[in-house]
Amino acid sequence: MNHVEGGWPKDINPKDVEQTIRFRKKVEKEENYINCLQHLGSVMEHCIKQNNAIDIYQQYFEEDEELEESSELPSAKTINILRDPNEVKRTITSLSWHPDGGRKLAAAYCNLGFQKNPKDMSLDSYIWEIENPSCPEMTLKPESPLVCLDYNPKDPHTLVGGSYNGQIAYWDTRRGSQPVEYSSLEHSHRDPVYKIIWLQSKTGTEAFSASTDGQVLWWDVRKLSEPTERLVLDPGREGNLDRALGAISLEFEPTMPTKFMVGTEQGLVVSCNRKAKTAAEKIVCTYDGHHGPIYALQRNPFFPKNFLTVGDWTARIWSEDIKESSIMWTKYQMSYLMDACWSPVRPSVFFTVKMEGVLDIWDILFKQSDPSLSVKVSDKALYSLRVQDNGQLVACGSQNGEATLLEICSGLSTLQKNEKSLAAAMFERETKREKILEARQREIRLKERSRSEQSREDEAGREDGEDNLEQLIARAENDFYSLVEAEMRRRERREETPQENDVCDEREVQNGVENGKTGDETGNTDLS
Template sequence: MEIVYVYTKLRRDLGRPCSFSDRCEQIDVDIHPDPELSKQLIHKTHRDQALQTGPEMSEHQVNTGGFEVKSCGMNHVEGGWPKDIDPEKVEQTIRFRKKVEKDEGYANSIRQLSSVMEHCMRQNNAIDIYQEYLEDEEEVVENQELPYAKTINVFRDPNEVKRTVTSLSWHPEGERKLAAAYSCLEFQKWSKDMSLDSYIWDVVKPNCPEMSLKPTSPIICLEYNPKDSHFLVGGCYNGQIVYWDTRRGSQPVECSSLECGHRDPVYKVIWLQSKTGTDAFSASTGGQVLWWDVRKLSEPTERLVLDLSREGNIDRAVGAVSLEFETTMPTKFMVGTEQGMVVSCNRKAKTPAEKIVCTYDAHHGPIYALQRNPFFPKNFLTIGDWTARIWSEEIKESSIMSTKYQMSYLMDACWSPVRPSVFFTAKMDGVLDVWDILFKQNEPKLSIKVCDKALYSVRVQDNGRLLGCGSQQGDTTLLEISSGLSTLQKNEKSLMAGMFERETKREKILEARQREMRLKERCRSEQSKAEETGREEGEEDPEQLIARAESDFYTMVEMEFKRREERKEKLQLPYLFLVSDGQSFEMDCFQPVGAQLHA
């Protein structure tokens, strides 16, 4: 099959035409032969032959069509649930399953599907689909690259008077947008020239923010709604809760009232899992945790006073700085306080006193970050003073793991959403530490000097590759983490489960030992206190008691000797016999005669 293709082009596109004319011959250069060059001549044999192209060996010619590649994806979502059933709530799904199983159509559907399932099972039994055909080939060992983090972009506060980036929140549907809250947390450092706006940044366009959020008071915390990415909720410096819909512009849709809200700045707000997707709860240093429905922020739907005496007295409440809520535990939440304690609470308790379950004495100062491990929810991370600590819910007296005391104060931390052993900490000296507790527990695996100012916030994107750090100067630095720190390693989950279990058992043994030592010390102190009380009531010293016992003993011995001598003398004296009226009487010489006669 011969393929011919004719290329055509207009004459005017070929340029100016050539003009030829006749003329006489002319010698331009005359080069005479050089006899010396003849000595360098190499005679070519008939066996040497030069080829410019190889010979054609194919017997047939085939003209194949172009292959078009198309990328497409599939979003697999658990479906089939009615609108009034929330698939993430286990109680509702179990109740719905039991209802469906009692239906007659369910049994008929199972009978029809059983034949198809049986056919597939027989195919699997006939063909080993898991057979390994390349067992003999050696596994290619990948080169372990050194951990790194490179700066991609820096988002700077566009205002002249710079403010602190107090909170960061990634867009739930991708890695293109990052919401940042700006506020000044230094006491009496706020000026009239400072802006109240916070911004939503586009990762690709760092020069100017994509959208401005204009609250009535500076925003301290800001969170995207995980169900609807158009909704944001924020906590303000004056205690208000503000709610935005990005489709409606920069102005807030709803604001809470000052009378029914928090009395102090709101340091943390978290969205709750609900049917409507509009429920959230917040905490502030005023000592209250409030639940809200953002569609109606006039008053909170529920209120909890953090009074550790469980009396609900707002005057004795402890201030809240951080919050933690895990969707797999819808009734439990944790609060980090200014006094360094973690308060574990149960929202579904019947009375306010029962809502505060227990406390953990965690740090010497405020707990600025509190987060459960995304793979092991029973273990949580706390940041306060100069250390980071990992706790287990089963151990309340001490942490199962902790870092050594750092030279700078720690301000924020978060777990990696991809690797269960990796977490990030931000410090006051502008250094970001990346910890891998499977690799090393005493030192961070990677330390990065992000900026010269203090880092106040850090947040990791859901894929684990991008990380945002907010500084005191108003700069948000976007970092890309190496693949070794953002890719799940082999057997990492099982190794972390074993490590957490081992450390929990060790702390239990140490806790039991400490409890036993405290009990012995208490008994010893009670005994010494009883002795001191006895001495105060008039008892003598042990030496005096011994001396008095010796003197009493010798006195009794002397009295006994005297008694025996007197008795011996009685036995040696004669008796007198008297006869009166035909009767005889025996008289003892040591007794009075009148007394014996009377007897």
């Protein structure tokens, strides 16, 4: 009834197609392969014969179940509240579920206010058993408060955390509360580490981190003395740390091992390719859509080409194919959104938390304008959010150090009939719509550019014409004043010696007239 793929060696990732094909080819060459197949064939034949007699997969009362599900209203109920045991309460900045069934929850506690940490404030973070809210199961003791924390999906005993002072710490819960290893200060981040994620690797010991110092660093927890790789988020692709964008969120999808995405303080999402040949090629493209820092960034687990971001007062859904705008978005909320994530079981459901202490659950197949369910979780601001792998439990971390566990109704945590195909059609339709609008915008911009260029040419022509006219007017004025001066001199002389200068005056006037004529001929100006 419930088939889980297993039997793979530890160094093989079942989700990596290349690794599984290589392993299969290796097994097929072994001598014992044919004997095993023949033995398994007889077992399989026996099962098929049994199944022909009795349908063991028959589902009873299927219609009644569907009716019950459809009539259920969206709901969520609080199961437990895990409170910070210290007197000075701190914000829960990060949460991580235990990979084996989600029986435990790791929480990172840190006060992010600049120089607002009191002297007696604890530096500890905790691992909680969700059924025992009275006291934490284990205490993690870093040298600096933890801003982010992540369980290793391959080894549930190990965790990696990013500290307020920029260091990376690595824990093995079998070895106690103290970190097994720390990164050295000179090779760590210069600002708080806001996000750290484990990578899919053969060894299961690699992780990468992001900080507001503008760097993304890759680490191997077996040797944390210095990072294995470094990327500076310089939009000019020159690796200049002074111009780098501050990173505040990260996204890594195991099915796309070479790709990763970074959310920045400036509201840009930077898409990167780790395996690019040069540092400049590692930054592939950017998506600009938020007015403030991008606090959350996650690909849809069913449709990795579509990803969710949260920044300022909205949550936005993007497609990798559209660079200029998101394909779907929520309307502006009354308070800042601080975190968000997709449901691991339903492709059309995502969760957001707000500064006013409210958890919103959105089902975009049901409605896009408003959340399907809003729950007032706390009187304080909610800063972090994580959903259990089965989609039924949600943990919300608040400003006063409370982690609230909520159980979601089956309607929001069970895959609905035809949901995948409907969600895929919706994402595709919205992507096409944005492409058409983008093309239309490009056409309008081109027309405006051609119009502005034409108007510039016309203005230049007008200016040339105006210059020619001004020259003609200036020439005509000069000719006019020269005639007037000649006439004035003639009259003065006539008054002094009227009889002697008559002949000379007539000549001067005649010369003035001739000069006026030549100016008229050359300047094409009427001097009358």
